[in-house]
Amino acid sequence: MSIWNFLGRVGGGYFSEIIVRERTHPRHIALTFAQIVMAAGHFLFAMAWPGTMYIASLLVGLGYGAHWAIVPPAV
Numbered sequence: 001m002s003i004w005n006f007l008g009r010v011g012g013g014y015f016s017e018i019i020v021r022e023r024t025h026p027r028h029i030a031l032t033f034a035q036i037v038m039a040a041g042h043f044l045f046a047m048a049w050p051g052t053m054y055i056a057s058l059l060v061g062l063g064y065g066a067h068w069a070i071v072p073p074a075v
Helices: 002-021 028-047 052-074
Strands: none
Touching: 002 028, 002 052, 028 052
């Protein structure tokens, strides 16, 4: 799960910079997308369908890492 957290931090930081510098939208838009990805992962954990644990851990790790890359600059 930590590799997805790392990739979420890198990808989330990159994505939020694109949103702020090129699109001139607030950074909170990127935070919203990160939260939606994490919510989808938690939904898959809650449903416990066969084989979704791997996808859910990927989504939660990416969302959690992106969250910690986006929140400090947004504050």
